[in-house]
Amino acid sequence: MTAHPRIGVLAGCGGAGASVFAAVLAWCAASEAGRAFLIDCDPVGGGIDVLLGCERAVGSRWSQVRLRGGSLDPDVLRDCLPSWHQVSVLAVDDPGALDPVALGQLTDAAVRGGPVVLDLARWPSPLRAAALDCCDLTVLVTPAEVRAVTASAAVVQGLDPARTVLAIRGSAPSLPADRIGALLGVPVLGELPYDRASRQPGGLDPRRLRRGSRQIAQAALERCAPVDRGVAA
Template identity: 85%
Template sequence: MTANLRIGVLAGCGGAGASVLAAVLACCGAARAGQAFLIDCDPVGGGIDVLLGCERAAGSRWSQVRLGGGDLDPAVLRDCLPSWHQVSVLAVDDPNSLDPAALLQIMAAAALAGPVVLDLARWPSPIRTAALSCCDLTVLVTPAEVRAVTASAAIAQGLDPARTVLVIRGSAPSLPAGRIGALLGLAVLGELPHDAASRQPGGLDPRRLRRGTRQVAEAVLSRCAIAVRPERVVAA
């Protein structure tokens, strides 16, 4: 079951491709579970709806979020958000509108209906702290470049290695994946290829994704399902 999985994705440096992976994860999660949620938590990312090409789609963005007391109905949440390939998308349109308390309420509702993927900012903030506290698995994305790995090391220090995996973008014979994982102290889950589907004029088109991109996303979903299984069994 992929429903109830909560996955955070963040980049070790600018341009690593974390937002693309977050979108692909949500799309693959929706294909498994019938629906998924993609929540933008990066105040300076420019809005993940722009990356997807659904910035003109009807639906609420962060600045329109108004939550009262009580539980949020997952169906209401789904219906009020823009839809992209069976993924309900909550995008940032105003950096000041991100609310950690609202995020926790939204995540709780969304996780009742399907996988939840969060596109996180690199640096610590109240919204990122709230998100990481709820994620079953965190994915750190770093290019296979010396400068990128150096920057990623600073980000990795603030993450829980027991609940974090590393995805490497591209490859470099002089800097193999195993070496990068050892430097960052994180398990390497896969290598993400450079994918032209993320640079289409109309936004990210999941039908044009490279097979390697989908394989990494499926590996993340499967790893997350395994990670949460013992906790859910004990809770039952």
């Protein structure tokens, strides 16, 4: 069968806004497909449910994940997770609960139910390696700043250039987006605006996002066509 896409998002430096873009991407994917999954894979990110404002929503977090082999039903996974604007969210509540094998099982199930977005840590780890291996596309978010681009150059070394694109946060006349792409050796998806919607009380409200954020998310989805993985229904 044809599966939905799996897209990883990570930052080139601290404060780049990668988690916000991951949430926007998941929301846009859900708007098209009717349902999407957002999986938090950053052990020190503070929990993506807090960013979204759904930290009190009923549903399982990473510490409640119990897998015993076999095939996981995507509908069961969807129903047991907190929901945010038609996005089923698996947030980190205990960094020690993150497991590469469990992540593989979870994404294999989720991708049969809708697009999957993974919010990744920027430093190498077995978990990040497992996540990157299953992704059809990886979006590296970096601000248009010299120091940020220097940091991103180290991060991009661990990524597959054939499956990686850049989302540039902000703009700088002295460091245009195409120049950043050339320096990092990665194609540029577009420029992300700084968005106040990510800093509103009560969590991220995607309906208040600036158009540019939604356009870049849509460009990522269009670039990442569904892939036939031979997954059994």
